[in-house]
Amino acid sequence: MKKMKSIKEKVYSNARIDAEDALYLFESNDIIAIGELAARRMQTSAPAPEEVYYSYNININPTNICGHRCKLCAFSKDAGDDGAYEESAVDIIQRVKAAVKSSADGHIEAHIVGGLSPKYDLSFYEGLLRSIKKISRKITIQAFTAVEIDYLSSLAGIGVTKILEKLKAAGLDALPGGGAEIFNDKIRSVICEKKIRTDAWLDVMKKAHQIGIPTNATMLYGHIETDGDRVKHLELLRNLQDDTGGFKSFVPLAFYGENVEVKRNRYNSGFDDLKVIAIARIFLDNFSNIKALHNMLGLKFAQTALYFGANDLGGTSFDERIARAAGAYSPGLIRESDLVKIIDGAGKKAVKTDSTYLLKIRRS
Ligand code: SF4
Numbered sequence: 001m002k003k004m005k006s007i008k009e010k011v012y013s014n015a016r017i018d019a020e021d022a023l024y025l026f027e028s029n030d031i032i033a034i035g036e037l038a039a040r041r042m043q044t045s046a047p048a049p050e051e052v053y054y055s056y057n058i059n060i061n062p063t064n065i066c067g068h069r070c071k072l073c074a075f076s077k078d079a080g081d082d083g084a085y086e087e088s089a090v091d092i093i094q095r096v097k098a099a100v101k102s103s104a105d106g107h108i109e110a111h112i113v114g115g116l117s118p119k120y121d122l123s124f125y126e127g128l129l130r131s132i133k134k135i136s137r138k139i140t141i142q143a144f145t146a147v148e149i150d151y152l153s154s155l156a157g158i159g160v161t162k163i164l165e166k167l168k169a170a171g172l173d174a175l176p177g178g179g180a181e182i183f184n185d186k187i188r189s190v191i192c193e194k195k196i197r198t199d200a201w202l203d204v205m206k207k208a209h210q211i212g213i214p215t216n217a218t219m220l221y222g223h224i225e226t227d228g229d230r231v232k233h234l235e236l237l238r239n240l241q242d243d244t245g246g247f248k249s250f251v252p253l254a255f256y257g258e259n260v261e262v263k264r265n266r267y268n269s270g271f272d273d274l275k276v277i278a279i280a281r282i283f284l285d286n287f288s289n290i291k292a293l294h295n296m297l298g299l300k301f302a303q304t305a306l307y308f309g310a311n312d313l314g315g316t317s318f319d320e321r322i323a324r325a326a327g328a329y330s331p332g333l334i335r336e337s338d339l340v341k342i343i344d345g346a347g348k349k350a351v352k353t354d355s356t357y358l359l360k361i362r363r364s
Helices: 002-012 019-027 031-045 089-102 122-135 146-156 160-170 185-191 198-210 227-244 270-283 299-305 336-345
Strands: 051-055 057-060 108-112 139-143 215-221 247-254 312-315 349-352
Touching (some): 002 019, 002 031, 051 336, 057 089, 146 160, 160 198, 215 227, 215 270, 336 349
Parallel strands (some): 057 108
């Protein structure tokens, strides 16, 4: 009780909470008190507390063939496996054109992430980004996790900053925050053995921020991490954000354990989902936007999260395959109007945006 009171005093006086405070909140089941603190923090850290963002996006996963074969991944395959696929640039362009046509105002975001395969190298992606940008100037491209950037860098024998500069010149607008998983290298060596380690992930993000590419940050929770690991993860993100200011949003990713090799030792309850979102909002006082992904949490639960610190529901996510492969709630096509209704229903104002948050079209 005494601890909760002191955390409350910090939040209400707009002061930072420390790692010990965050750990206390993770260990508490006082979800109403935690939600109240998150709502209070939103007043000072969200750009406009009454506004909720969403984007109209198409997911492009060019191939599921991946040399890493992480234990946490239900999406990847080896070449020749049943279900392994490789999509051509021509087919991808057709899908992007169809997505543009289906958007009432033409604004869409192409979200490109995929397996690590030598066929999909720097020159393939430079060509793809250029072709996408030629379709319409209203397309924003958010592409390549830090893991993919590092892979493209090794494949081309070119440093990370140079790779980022080349992709930016070809049309890259922002990086997603994937591949962060959990910043504990012992756990990474179990759940994603071949992925870059914590320092390398943070370094790619720092380099992106330094050349003006905004990024997201994620955290995968609900597998074998402890509450302390979650706090450490948030702390490293907050430190880097103090340094660069380049993170546009934090995206908590609930772990879905279907079709994966990881033997999890904890499960996500609704309380967990709300606590991660709310504590992220309270602790990450230097992040403007916290996402509650409707395709992971379900529309109604994501709506509830809008009162626990979230101010972004994510995108319409056409053709999302990665989370769906692991069993995430994924109802297929969500219309833009469904997201607007959900936001209106929570008494908030819907604003269409993209991952740069520069686009702002008010819908209610
Ligand atoms: S998580 Fe990414 S890097 Fe790991 S196997 Fe899946 S696609 Fe490959």
